[in-house]
Amino acid sequence: MRIGIDLGGTNIAGGVLNDSGELLCAKSIPTDAQRPYSEVIHDMGLLAVELAQMAGTSIDSVESVGVGSPGTPHKETGNILYSNNLGWENVPLVQELGRYIPVPIRLDNDANCAALGEYAAGAAKGCRSAVMVTFGTGVGGGIVLDGKIHSGFNSAGGEIGHMVIVSGGVRCTCGRKGCWESYASATALIRMGNDAADRNPRSLLASMRQRDRLNGRLIFDAAQKGDAAANQVIKGYIWYMAEGITNLVNIFQPEAIVLGGGICAQGDYIVNPIREYVAQGVFCKQVALPRMVTATLGNDAGIIGAALL
Ligand SMILES: [Zn+2]
Missing domain, CATH: 3.30.420.40 (ATPase, nucleotide binding domain)
Structure with a gap:
């Protein structure tokens, strides 16, 4: 199982995907982006833990957690270089999120994630x-x-x-x-x-x-x-x-x-x-x-x- 989190300026939406690529469960919480970034990332961590439980497993048993973020994330460092929507600059997202999630965390831009989703399971499947x-x-x-x-x-x-x-x-x-x-x-x-x-x-x-x-x-x-x-x-x-x-x-x-x-x-x-x-x-x-x-x-x-x- 894998967890995906779509970090938006208004909501943080997450879901659990099974090995056949089906969405087992999903949940959305408010981003409240004016807060310090550490609080937003803390909530993302809690959401991932809760999603794993909703899917009948635990966070350390999922394969990976992926995050789609607005703005320009740096895939290798795991930092958000800049996000207009969130008002973030050089935020060490993967490092901070790693405090709550003991499995590999991957990061990319939200629009890229939507494209990959449609490619793998939606309009461009196949x-x-x-x-x-x-x-x-x-x-x-x-x-x-x-x-x-x-x-x-x-x-x-x-x-x-x-x-x-x-x-x-x-x-x-x-x-x-x-x-x-x-x-x-x-x-x-x-x-x-x-x-x-x-x-x-x-x-x-x-x-x-x-x-x-x-x-x-x-x-x-x-x-x-x-x-x-x-x-x-x-x-x-x-x-x-x-x-x-x-x-x-x-x-x-x-x-x-x-x-x-x-x-x-x-x-x-x-x-x-x-x-x-x-x-x-x-x-x-x-x-x-x-x-x-x-x-x-x-x-x-x-x-x-x-x-x-
Ligand atoms: Zn332009």
Whole structure:
């Protein structure tokens, strides 16, 4: 049995995986990230111990504990170099957690863990390679090649949301201009929706905004009801999604591209046009395209992937 812990800015979610890769039990506790890091890590240790008991075993009998953390973890030292979400810098996570857990502890980035989870047990199961893209507040991702997460010699790679797709474009949270994240995140979709509502005060989009703050789902709803302004926003947004995915296909030609994040609840409504744009834009048109699929494990992906590190 293995334990996976998905450390988030809001919650710490953990679960126990059996030898067939099935999630036996799971539990989530609040992170309360403002506390000193030693207290957060103490709670992670207690959670792992409790999870082992829930699965009918003890913590010293599990094979390993894996942790998916936001930000940039250093796999070899076990330190979190930097995490914006947690407000952590150079936190010796593995060393501290080792005070409560007597088995090997492995560490990686949370987006990489989600990708590994979908690769091993979700939408990309059975594929040799996969790139997962999560379209949320930002654009995150993970690259899995032949069963291994690819994150560069220093564990800081795989930041696919920060490839520039519009040189000199909208300023990104990372400081550069025109990153994919600034055009394909849910945050970007809402920005584009608000701009369109400003320009089209008689649109359904604008009247929706008078009742509610715009979110991704409302913009999709307005488009599906035939609102021209919303349709233009969605068309542009899907095109930006596809621009980045085409880059990923050209570079990696993974067997599967897994689309994750809330926006992917739209299913074929976004997947079909993305597939078409990618087919038109990809460099080599003589080979089969990667499978393009939406994530199937939801929040469990991060737990399962962490357990499999
Ligand atoms: Zn950026």
